[in-house]
Amino acid sequence: MSLLVARGVRKTFAGIVALDDVDLEVEPGELVGLIGPNGAGKTTLFNCLLGITRPDRGSVGFAGRDLARMPVYRRARLGIGRTFQRVELFSGMTVRDHLLVAERARRGDGALWKDVLGLGRLRRDEVDRSERTLELLGLADVADRPIESLSLGRGRLVEVGRALMTEPRLLMLDEPSSGLDRSETDALVATLHQVHRERDIAIVLVEHDVDMVRGFVSRLYVMDFGRVIASGATTDVLGDELVRRAYLGGAAP
């Protein structure tokens, strides 16, 4: 059974058709790419999948459940994690705090009475878990720095770490490599591979960096003007004439 199924998702903004009957499927543990020129609707699709925007039409299902009308936080708790193209960080908090908040949210114990009884303070195992994620992403050296002091690229890594702390079954990454240099990108890819191997999470990757996509995903969707214009195995799709013309400007890949 597919992990994520989106059928006929359509979204318009004041007459602009941002998504036009998009279908998308992701199997458990699968690595899927989503590419397309600027304004193709990739970010809008992510927003519809997580419930940040409500699609005009179409259905989204996750792990066999219909997500219609389910608020963002409940979808997140079902196991959908994501990062944001325009980074969304918790200003005023340290890097470690970002992970700790996500850890708390995963455990879901937000009851006030626990705080009042003093049970809301940090626990050893929470700190240990955040420590491991910090090391995994190479953020240990900046763990106690306020988030504002980080570069954009490392801010994206914090977003990845924050999403990982919630132990998602599906991780949606919106251009995680923009703002990273070549070696940082390679390190990120290696980390994602490792995470994927260890925890068997499915990943949907939105990227403009075709090399990164080619090296990472096994299946690829191509979008243009709100439609899926091609999908299939990565090598097939990237070789497709239509895709090359729409996305790669006709240049040989």
Place this chain on the structure above:
Amino acid sequence: MHDLISALLRGFPIGCVYGLVAVGVVLTYKTSGVFNLAFGAQAFVSAAVYFVLHVRDGWPIAPAFAVAVLVVAPVVGFVLDLALFRHLRSAPPIARHVVSIGLLVGIPAIVVLALHFGTSPAYGPRGIVPGGLVVYRFGEYAVSRDELTTIVVTFLAVGLLSALLRLTAAGLRMRAVVESPRMTELAGVNANRVGSLSWMLSGLFAGLAGVLLAPLFPQVSADNFFLLIVAAIAAAAFASLSSLPLALVGGLLLGLIGQLLATWLPTGSLLAQGLRPSFPFVALFVLLVFWPGLRRRRESTDPLAAVDPPPPQLAADVRSRELTLLTRALTVVAAGVGLWWVLAVANAFWLLLVTQAVILSIVFLSVTVITGMAGQISLAQAVFAAIGAFTTAQLANRFDVPLLVTVLAGAAIAAIVGALLALPAVRLGGIHLTLATLAFALFFENVLVKVDWIGGSAVPPRVARPVLGPIDFAGDRSFFFLSVAVLVVVGSLVMLVRAGTTGRFLRALGGSEVAAAAVGINPARARVTAFALSAAIAGLGGGLLAMQQGQANYQADFSVGAGLFWIVIVVTLGARTVEGAVQGGAALKLFPQALKAVGLSLTWQPVLFGLGALTFARHPEGIVEHGKRTSLAAVQRLLDRRTRT
């Protein structure tokens, strides 16, 4: 039919004034992102100046009008923009709201001081035409000359404004900013010039509304203006805070419906007594919660806001171990000395004063929760305190419940009311939430307080002091200890919550709501929790205050105006820390004594704290926290140097 038409005739001029104010509010909201809560205070400035010149000093109407409305009013708007709001364009919205609340508290006090309103009350304001009370009769209907003037002036002013917006180059630029501020900036329009112009124009509208409204009341007083501005805010909400013509229409509708209610509801019925005075507040609340245009609109935030410097870390988070020990030791010593002074030196007067300061510190911790932790401004905190006080009084008097139980019941009921209020309002966020709390607070003040089983009948209900087993808290000294104990408990509780899950979730929500939801935090639940906790703390403090005073006196201790002042004090001194709340309590009670000692009027208190709130824009952590951090850093440097050598 006759009643209907005469009601419409009476409602129309009032609606015109509402419309004027609504147009002014929408104008500045659209061009500068400031929801100007101080608009009523601006109207009061012109009304007061006009009164002083025309009535008190006997100037003829024309020059008095020219100075009060055509000169003073736009200058006030210009100065506010130049000195304050211009610099807040990319500040977080909460900074703009705090500044406008500070002005709302500070400006009327300045006027009272500057025009000597305190010593000679301003009775008998007059309109802006001679013989304003002359009545014209059209068959069986009557309209006074003042009313006609109001209608004519309103349509003239709105007509001129539309002409200006449509026909002049400056108007075109302003309209462009109203449509899309970003686009206009990209097109190279000088946003500062457009801002100045719109603030002067809206100031002019405030001034006009002020002089037109003044004759409706026997006395020129800031409170009347504040209340009427609420109706106008409802009209602005009707216009979804964006359309100028709709703002005028909304004002007219509110004026007409208000008069129709007055006519149709049988006088004397509970509905009439309840609904008539509260109609503007109910309308505002309902519009805020249900009006679709508002629900879709998100608070205007500058995309550049994200690059603003983050709120500084609390001083407690950055100091070293030795320094922490040092400050702890100092705190203990200070508390010890304070206790010794209260026990050994203070007389009954000072003991009462200090006890009140302690209790108010408890109440102010509710602001620490809702503003310092949840980042929202609630103007209903005084009402939650009142709910605690009334519950304490009513349960004890009617059902003979032990007093310590009633205080806790008061906190619980305040929490329930707070949660019920927050449920529909909390997803609005920002200024809309603030306005909803204001509407609720005014509804409580004008309607619920008068209900027998809530606020009691004519006299404030009496409240005794509690007894706990063998300990009787009737004595002032033992009650002082009780208050201190409650303060310690509530203060520790606030610190626990801040360090716990709820505090973390709220901080994350303040940083990015969408990212917080994306890791599984339920934003509404976290905020409703904060609201309920804050209301409970306020209710607890209110109950204690009532026991201390021996009565639950709404007018003296819990009015909406008092609540505004509380917010201003706490936010100025420091809304993020427990110390901030304690210093707020001390300031509120001890500052007047200091003023008395140097022979200054008490009106200086709102002036100083109102202006103090303006520093929020620069030091959102509060001036005390700011001072503490600066001095701690200095001490830390000293320590570091010593250890190095």
